[in-house]
Amino acid sequence: MSDFEAVNNGAKIGHAPKPLWLLAEVTYRCPLHCAFCYNPTDYVTHTQNELTTEQWIKALREARKLGALQLGISGGEPLLRDDIEEIVAEAGRLGYYTNLITSGVGLTEKRIAEFKRGGLDHIQLSMHDITKEINNFITDTNTFELKKKVAAMIKEHDYPMVLNVVIHRYNIEHIGEILDMAEQIGADYVELANTQYYGWSLLNRAQLMPTKEQLLKAEAVTNKFRERVGNKMKVFFVVPDYYADRPKKCMNGWGEVFMIVTANGDVLPCHSARVLPGLTFPNVKDADLDWVWNESPAFMKYRGDDWMKEPCRTCPDKEKDLGGCRCQAFLLSGDAESADPVCSLSPNHHLIEKAIEDAKNPQLAAQPIVFRNDKNSRKLVDGESDELVADFHALP
Secondary structure, eight states, rough: OOOOHHHTOOOOOOSSOOOOOEEEEEOOOOSSSOOOOOOOTTGGOOOSSSSHHHHHHHHHHHHHHHHHEEEEEESSSSGGGGGGGHHHHHHHHHHHHHHHOSSSOOOHHHHHHHHHHTTEEEEEEEEEEEEEEEEHHHHHHHHHHHHHHHEEEEEEETTOOEEEEOOOOGGGGHHHHHHHHHHHHHHHHEEEEEESSSHHHHHHHHHOOOOHHHHHHHHHHHHHHHHHHGGGEEEEEEEEEGSSOOOOOOGGTTSSSSEEETSBBEESSTTTTGGSOOOOOOTTTSSSSHHHHTOOHHHHTTTTSTTOOOTTOOOTHHHHHTOOOHHHHHHHHSTTTTTOOTTTSSTTHHHHHHHHHHHHHHHTTOOOOOOOOOHHHHHHHHHTTTTGGGSSSOOO
């Protein structure tokens, strides 16, 4: 189960939204270079002036007063911050349910013991494949053996064993073996998160996207595994947007239950919101989170459904999906107020159909992957790789 689902638990959001789920992206620095990373491709422009320990603690206190219950601590790689133990301990004192989302790089016996003392509730470890070759290729690192050691360490310290596996063309045929591995290491929860195409994964979409046949086969294998293990392990299979007829309610609705504070303090309603034109997102260094959530123009912009155009405005499903993802709509169509192109009723649905066809093109699929690293991010920011983003209306 994703952390977001754990907080919302399917509840209908009322008329007075609260940021129940806070994601603290404490740094964009990362030792991995994953081809599917959801971080913005221009992250190098947001790595300066990371929030200090005191500024993070202030933000956590303000969000808790607003009603935030669950705290995800992510990045980048949060373990690259020397003060992460202090941030975790303060979150514990404030009463958050805390989840460290990590690649495992930098986790030691000393640090995990400190997290335990500080009240950390949950560690979510990313795994990438059952083979050393695919793991190291897709992350552009040599981390396969390390991840197995970290998984054992998490289990030894009595944390729930929670694995997140991003699924893509390179590992989707290994779903059965991945689940067997998860069972062998004692996983309690496994999230098979089919790649959603934002950030770096959007750049690499044609190389990463599996076929619909592969997806259906993988889901069937997952269901068969579920039947065998029963309640011993909870397995969540997250279907990719591109193979759905209707869009998801992105983050359960803009400014409804989800809030992100980024490494430099910008406050966002979703991971990719900075791509949207005409919006200025407040920063915790000079704005109180109560005002940000309840009054700021950025958080009010797409809250509810008053902003909708046709076909969303009169669609009987609009309360179910709220028109889908604003960022996806803008990145693909250039109109942030249009229906998410994933929707079969969207006038821009052909863009999704083309992407699916492009993913079947052997020549496109064989193009070199653009890995998430500082060098490639700077090239994108400086316009040296414009051909990679020619089909999009902003840097992903």
